[in-house]
Amino acid sequence: MEILSHLALGFSVALSFENLLYCMFGVIVGTAIGVLPGLGPLATIAMLLPLTYTLEPTSALIMLSGIYYGAQYGGSTTAILVNLPGESASVVTCLDGHKMALNGRAGSALAIAALGSFFAGTVGTALIAGFAPVLATFAFNFGPAEYFALMVLGLVAAVTLAHGSLLKALAMVVFGLVLGCIGIDVNSGVARLDFGFLELADGIEFVAIAMGVFAFTDIIVNWRKKQQEPVLAAKVTSLMPSREEFKESWPAAIRGTALGCVLGLLPGGGATLSSFASYTIEKRVSRHPERFGHGAPAGVAGPESANNAGSQSSFIPMLTLGIPSNGVMALMIGAMMIHDIVPGPQIMTENAPMFWGLVVSMWIGNLMLLVLNLPMVGIWVKLLRVKYDVLAPLILIFCLIGLYSIHNQSFEIYLAAIFAVVGYLFKRMNCEPAPLLLGFILGPMMEENLRRALLLSRGSAMTFIERPISAGLLVVSALILAVVLSPALRRKREEVFAEEEA
Amino acid sequence: MKQKRGNVDVESGVFFTVTGLVTMLLSIHYSFGSAARMGPGFFPIILSAMLTVLGLAILVSGLRDRNPVAPAPFDVKSVVIICTAVVLFGLLLMRAGLLITVPLTVFVASFAQHEMKWKQTLVIALALTAFTWLVFIAGLDLRIPLLPRFV
Numbered sequence: 001m002e003i004l005s006h007l008a009l010g011f012s013v014a015l016s017f018e019n020l021l022y023c024m025f026g027v028i029v030g031t032a033i034g035v036l037p038g039l040g041p042l043a044t045i046a047m048l049l050p051l052t053y054t055l056e057p058t059s060a061l062i063m064l065s066g067i068y069y070g071a072q073y074g075g076s077t078t079a080i081l082v083n084l085p086g087e088s089a090s091v092v093t094c095l096d097g098h099k100m101a102l103n104g105r106a107g108s109a110l111a112i113a114a115l116g117s118f119f120a121g122t123v124g125t126a127l128i129a130g131f132a133p134v135l136a137t138f139a140f141n142f143g144p145a146e147y148f149a150l151m152v153l154g155l156v157a158a159v160t161l162a163h164g165s166l167l168k169a170l171a172m173v174v175f176g177l178v179l180g181c182i183g184i185d186v187n188s189g190v191a192r193l194d195f196g197f198l199e200l201a202d203g204i205e206f207v208a209i210a211m212g213v214f215a216f217t218d219i220i221v222n223w224r225k226k227q228q229e230p231v232l233a234a235k236v237t238s239l240m241p242s243r244e245e246f247k248e249s250w251p252a253a254i255r256g257t258a259l260g261c262v263l264g265l266l267p268g269g270g271a272t273l274s275s276f277a278s279y280t281i282e283k284r285v286s287r288h289p290e291r292f293g294h295g296a297p298a299g300v301a302g303p304e305s306a307n308n309a310g311s312q313s314s315f316i317p318m319l320t321l322g323i324p325s326n327g328v329m330a331l332m333i334g335a336m337m338i339h340d341i342v343p344g345p346q347i348m349t350e351n352a353p354m355f356w357g358l359v360v361s362m363w364i365g366n367l368m369l370l371v372l373n374l375p376m377v378g379i380w381v382k383l384l385r386v387k388y389d390v391l392a393p394l395i396l397i398f399c400l401i402g403l404y405s406i407h408n409q410s411f412e413i414y415l416a417a418i419f420a421v422v423g424y425l426f427k428r429m430n431c432e433p434a435p436l437l438l439g440f441i442l443g444p445m446m447e448e449n450l451r452r453a454l455l456l457s458r459g460s461a462m463t464f465i466e467r468p469i470s471a472g473l474l475v476v477s478a479l480i481l482a483v484v485l486s487p488a489l490r491r492k493r494e495e496v497f498a499e500e501e502a
Numbered sequence: 503m504k505q506k507r508g509n510v511d512v513e514s515g516v517f518f519t520v521t522g523l524v525t526m527l528l529s530i531h532y533s534f535g536s537a538a539r540m541g542p543g544f545f546p547i548i549l550s551a552m553l554t555v556l557g558l559a560i561l562v563s564g565l566r567d568r569n570p571v572a573p574a575p576f577d578v579k580s581v582v583i584i585c586t587a588v589v590l591f592g593l594l595l596m597r598a599g600l601l602i603t604v605p606l607t608v609f610v611a612s613f614a615q616h617e618m619k620w621k622q623t624l625v626i627a628l629a630l631t632a633f634t635w636l637v638f639i640a641g642l643d644l645r646i647p648l649l650p651r652f653v
Contacts, residue, residue: 051642165511167563171518171556178525178549185532185542192542193528216588219614220580226616389615393608393626396584397634400591400607405644413592417585424581428573429514447545459538 013357026063027365030070034087035380041071042327043215047398050405057339058354062361072308073369076113089271089307092279096299108241114373116253116305121366124312136320136345144452149473151446156477157266176436180443199411208412211399212419213433249301256302260309270326274310275303330441510571511564518557525550580614587611599647604631
């Protein structure tokens, strides 16, 4: 069994004292920022990225991944006990989780969320271990035309899955692609759209956009609001779910896990989308849909499992194809690039210890999270006493130092200031920033693959249709767009999103 | 009847159209090349055309919308305060060092909170300065000056 020797290699890497320590650090930070509303994994990972320059690449990735999936655990705690989404993926957990807490079932809700997440994390990790090598073998046959078509599919999926107006999401993707053009064109050496700034020769720094649009814009929007003390719903008494609750939860957890595993693979997917989709499905399949919103255990188990499964499986396209499915994965690619590791199908052969070490560490991290979250939930709740007045300057200063230390210059700080304003404008205009980020990351890769594909075909665009894999991917993209743009489905989609927002 | 205060679709439509047009104006200087040999202008020109078209489509749909969504009021104060704090940090860090830049930035940014709390801000500023010093300079040894240049 080849997989066993791979896993043995993974355990030997992940169980080293140093890597266990970084894994622990990652999941603790992840839980903390998950608990705290107003600080998400994207901003945190961006802030901590400069700290990983000096680490071993494997340790760095283990720690950063821990932050991402750890945040999914922490987010549910705040959602259940305080009715605030600590993290965007736990918005739906508020609906039934908090109601359960009000009904005196807080401990049970927390346990269902944590156990569901752990189950999903285990399955998700197994999926990476089993599926990633297969996908990588398949990806070795990919030429530039296939990669280009795959990215088109990715962007189309991202647009479809974004909240709000489709046209706006499309425009955001294209705007992101335009931003990706900034800098020296690798083929001609021409400096494009750089407004004369030498600092832009290598393109805009991704971290500057991410911090500007997410962290700084959030501070602008949130800090002016009058702050309220979070009110705890109830004391956590028993952590044991009752037999009925358990019976209702486990099928939901399995469905949520399956859904999350699939949606995490899609570009634009990941944790948040998975949890929303799972809640909608649970409500549909339930024999008592009227109990949803009043403390249905399935409404906690499904989404919480889904978001953790989604956060795990979104690693697969990033590791095997080098295509990030969301902003966090883009930062992961950034972290790997710093250490001269290029994500792609060759990673499993060239960096086998790193790949398998990371996979195994995810499972270990999930185990740590189960222990961290269930018995120690009281400690995390205390974190909620931290006021935004303290949090905002902390986020601000950490981001600023991080931005400065990328190239030891202030240019990225000024860029982030510009993107803070742009991000604020987008927020006012109801434009979701996630598709922009995805376009920005994929832009240069798309241009390069388009160029190569057309060069090989001597300028004939037919190459995308003549090659079967590329044609298949493009047909799927076209179908998705056609279906989503059709009036009937458009109404349906708006209904679904309206339901989620309610 | 609610008073009309703008329309998010019209606003974003104009934003994307203008961005698209500006990008196109900037990109037509780069050689377009041909499909087989894409020049540096190929990708940006196609993208800016797409962006312009999308912007116009959003604009038109906004103008046809009978019940437009009004954007939230533009909070000039918070935007200016946070951006000032950010730029100030960028200007000062190399020249004045961490021990001066961090507390100053915290104070400037704190004007963005609901109401300025001087005492609380002072405590936070001092604590955060000590914390960043410990983490980034003492701990991680980043190349950031601690004190002003002339000291």
